[in-house]
Amino acid sequence: MALVAHGAHGLGITAANEAARALGVRVGAGLADARAALPDLITRTAECAGDREDLIHLARWCGRYGLARNVDGKDGLWIDITGVAHLFVPKLGGSAIDWPQAEDAVAEVALLADLVHRFSRLCLNVRVACADTLGAAHALARFAPSSEGASVIAPPGGASQALAPLPVAALRIDASAVRLLERLGLRRIGQLYGLPRAALERRFGALNRKDRPGAETIATVLMRLDQTLGYYGEPRAPLVETPDFTARLPFSDPLLTSAGIEAALERLCSDLARTLTEAAVGGRRFHLSLYRSDGTLGEVAIGTSTPCWDDVHIRRLLMEKIAAFDAGFGIDLMTLDASEVTRFDAGQPELDADVAGVHARAAARLVDRLSGRLGSSRVMRLLPHASHIPEAAQKRVSVMGIAEVKAAALSEKLVFASEKRRPAFLLDPPEPIEVLAAIPEGAPALIVWRRVRRRIVRAEGPERIAPAWWAAYVPRARETGAHAALTRDYYMIEEADGARYWVFRAGLYDRERDGEGAEDDDETPARLPRWFMHGLVP
Amino acid sequence: MCPPGGGAVAPFFAPPPAPHPDQARIERLRTVLAGLERRQSFGRTLGAANSVGLAAQAGWTLGAPEVDGWLPGCQLDAESLGEIKPESYADTPAALVFALLLATRRLGMGCADNRSSSSIPPARSPGLVVWCWPQRFARESGGLYGPGLAHLGLDPARLLRVETATPAETLWAMEESLASSSAAIVIGCLDSVSLTPARRLALAAAAHRTPALMVTAARSAATAATSTRWRIATAPSAPHPFDPEAPGDPRFKLTLERCRGTAVGAVSPSSVVEWSSHDAYRFRVAAGMADRASEAASRA
Incomplete structure (x- = not known):
């Protein structure tokens, strides 16, 4: 069986199972060629986007092994396990303290074994490797001669030795570079170690003059080699930003009930709050990850309007979000991260005499709760x-x-100007109205707004508000429409029964007109200025 | 444009009766009694410790003695749920504005007399004005506009605008705001509200000593859980003192349809009041209307 997808040369094979590979089906070959060799090959359409999505989900779930992790290429994942491996060592009689230095490899073996075990429970065969650099781990996982499921660990500093027998394709270089190296007789990574670099670059620089991309290729190869061996730094882009503080709580038996989750959450929150308080910082973003045992991840994020280190408040906000959380087959790990942390000055709020301070804190809590449930854009x-x-x-x-x-x-010392009469409610955008005025540049005598005729008995105005001078040069800078670049004359008008409106006329008679009419000056007579309802005045 | 019944000359106020020597003490005792009555009616004693700051603040009035006289203790109840209803659909903006003005009175209460004319009144009552309304209202009447609120005397910086999607969310947001004890007043806009949620809100308001106001639709049924119910309509304004063509201060026709603790209900007192934003940030009974207002007050 094989998966096929549209490639540059028609349908091509993107993946094949073991039986098909044994019969000579190669990944990357055209479907026609494969069919010719093996007429009864079963094919299904590959869902590349879906695969990619699943891989990202899997990468998220891998946050249990290391916070910095991401998808690696089309078919891999990388996880930074610096300093976390010893967490996976089964604790034997409380002697976990002197693990890291002496028996580091033991810790990594335990971590990889746990990883392989969990993936096999998800019915996924994986090849895992652990090495000093991202490139070395990449190469070892894909090209190391080992059986599937077994893990390869390169000891610290031993990456070059482990990599030497691998083919050059393991260096994350493209096919043309591999071909170039093979033409030179360089098939193994180990053969590259002792090459005179300066000479190599000079030679391929010469090739480049004849429009052959050799120099760039060889520079890439050398850079990849340096990155793989750790001589040259490699920037990593983790899937999620690494949080500033984190608290984690694993469970030996998966949690299933909401009561259990609540209790665990309480402990996590108090752990994190203690860490935050000790560091004298408060976080503004909190991220709860619930790792289900079936390889999926539930995530809940909350934000607070002020830096927060109060476990009760954090828990309350999180509880609201996980009220309807589906535990699935059980949760075996929960982590709580805090980010966007800032320093705070711990006070003694209960002893504070100032009522305003107490109120400010209560108000911050309130807006956190409101925007947690309704969305921050609604508060x-x-x-x-x-x-x-x-x-x-x-x-x-x-x-x-x-x-x-x-x-x-x-x-900027800005305050709302309060001396002018302004509407309490502003319509945005302004609504067009029909107006009858006694004299052309006078106040309205009758308006039709929302299909209702309203007779106007009193009017105040006009109050002329000119557009910003640059508005004429910025076409449609604001989406408010044609009236944005026109002079407005505002009137506050009152209907016979006392209802009041704030209306304006966009444009001046004979001098300004609507933007749309500007081109065909000669054909159409000057358009009349239009009127808009802009607000309801108390 | 004369307001209805406004043909009369400006009224002469009767000289106030000589104050009783123990007037202040009597007032204080009345307040205490009113508080006791209310607590009894909710069937539990509320410790003063469960809310911060606001409890001691009292004296939330409209500023018009004639209208305040309708209310028990001559002031609005700051620990209960009030309802504001427009007289018709067209009066909805007026009802919303009336709620904002009550909030203004709530924030700036007790300092109506000694204030410079151009600045926003200094806030006495700490806390926020929480304004919860569905998006539909915002589309219909427009969004709250800071400069306009500032002109009315309400400090826009104190306003927290919560936009909800459903009535249930509005009720939830109101209750959360009441429970946080950080709000000076909580205002919600709802089409209609049934007895149970209204009662919940009333209990929350009493428990946290924060007033709540609901602006409900004109035609929806009134609930019995509220302690006051106002019916609001717009009224034609007097000419502007310096420009006879221009409208003057905004006027509202107020009717107090329900008020717990008084005989209001059989006869609903009604009056036309004017909001004076440029000098005092308070209501006053509109000139030409005062005679009728005092009449109504004496009837009530």
């Missing part, structure tokens, strides 16, 4: 903004980002 505050355009004079800011914005606003 907003109004902040002033330096603009004379009415709709731009205020900004609605999510409470989660309020600290930064507030600091910015304070530094």
Whole structure:
């Protein structure tokens, strides 16, 4: 059986099972060739996107072995296990303290065995390797001569020795580079170690002058080699940002009940809170990962508006989110991460005399709870903004980002101007209305808004608000429509029964007109300015 | 444009009766009694320790003595649930604004007299104004606008605007806000509310000593869990003092349909009040209306 997908040369084989490989089906070959050799080959369409997604899920789940981890190529995963291997050593009589230095390999064997065991429970055959560098582990996992499922461990500093017999393709270089090296007779990684580099680069630099990409290829090969052997640093892009603080709680028996999860969560929160308090920091993002034993991962993230180190508060926010959590076949590991940490000054809130401080804390808790459940974009505050355009004079800011914005606003000493009459409710965008006015540039006498005729008895205005001078040069800078770049005359009008509105006329008679009419000046007569309803005035 | 019944000349207020020598003490005892009655009606004693700060604050009034006179103890109950209903659908913005103005009174209460004209009143009551409303309301009447609120006297920095999707979320957000004890007042907009959730809100308001207001639709049935119910309509304003063509201060027709602890209910007192934003940030009975208001008060 084989999986096929559309390639550059028609349908090609992307994966084949053991039986097919034994009969000579090669991955990468065309389907037609394979069919010719093996007419009764069963094929299915490969779902590359789905595979990729599953691989990412798997990478997330691998967070139990190391926080920095990601997908490696199309078919691999890498995990940074620096300093975590000893956690997987079964504890024997409390002597776990002198593990790391002396018997490091034991720890790694235990970790890899655990990993292989868990993957085999998921019916996945894996090849695992552990080495000093990402490149070495990559090469060993894919090309080391070992049976499937067995793990290869290169001892610290022993990577070059372990890699020497492997083919050069293990260096994460493309096919053309492999061909080039093979033409030179370099088939094993070990053959590259002693090469005179300067001469090599010079020679291929000469080739490059005849438009052959040799120099770049050989430079890539040498860089990959250096990276693999650890002479040259390799940037890694982990799947998720490594948190600043983390607390983890493994279980020997998977948790199934919500009561168990709650109890575990309580312990995790207090562990993390203790760590945070000891470091005198508070976090603003908390991330709870629940590793199910069936290889899936449940994740819950919360944010707080102020740095938080209070376990009760964190737990309460998390509880709300995991209320309907599906434990599946059981949870065998929970981790809680804190990130975006900042220093805090521990006070004694209970002894504080200032009521305002107590209130500020209670208010921060409240907005955390509200935005935790409703979404941070739904809990907003109004902040002033330096603009004379009415709709731009205020900004609605999510409470989660309020600290930064507030600091910015304070530094500008902005407050809402209160001396002018303004609507309490602003329609955004303004709604077009029909207006009858006694004189062309006068106040409305009758308006039709939302299909209702309203007779106007009192009016205040006009209050002229000119657009920003650059608005004419920025086409559609704001999405408010054509009236954005026009002079507006605002009127506050009152209906016979006392309802009040804030309306404006966009554009001046004979001088300004709508943006759309600007091109065909000669054909159409000057368009009349349009009227808009912009707000409801108390 | 004269308001209905406004043909009369400006009224002469009767000189206030000579104050009783122990007036202050009597007032204090009345407040205590009102508090005791309320606690009894909820069937439990509420320790003062369970809420911070706000408990000691009292004296939430509208600022118009004629209207405050309708209320028990001449002030709004700061530990209960109030309902504000527009008289018709078209009056909904007026009802929303009335809720905002009550919040303004709540924040700036007790300092209405000694204030410069251009600044927002200094806040006496700590805490936030939590405004919970469904997105539908925001689409219909527009979003809250800071400069306008500032003009009314409500500090926009104190406002927390919570947008909800369902009535259940609005009720939840209101209850959470009440329970946090950090809100000076909690206002929610709902189409209608049934007895059980309203009762929950009323209990939460009493337990945490935070007032809650609901703005409900004109036609929905009123619930019995509220302690006050106002019916709001817009009223034509007087001409602006400096520009006869321009509208003056906003006016509302208030009707107190229900008020626990008084005889309101059989006869609903009604009055036209005006919000004066430029000097005092308080309500006052509209000129030309005062005579009718005092009449109504004496009837009630």
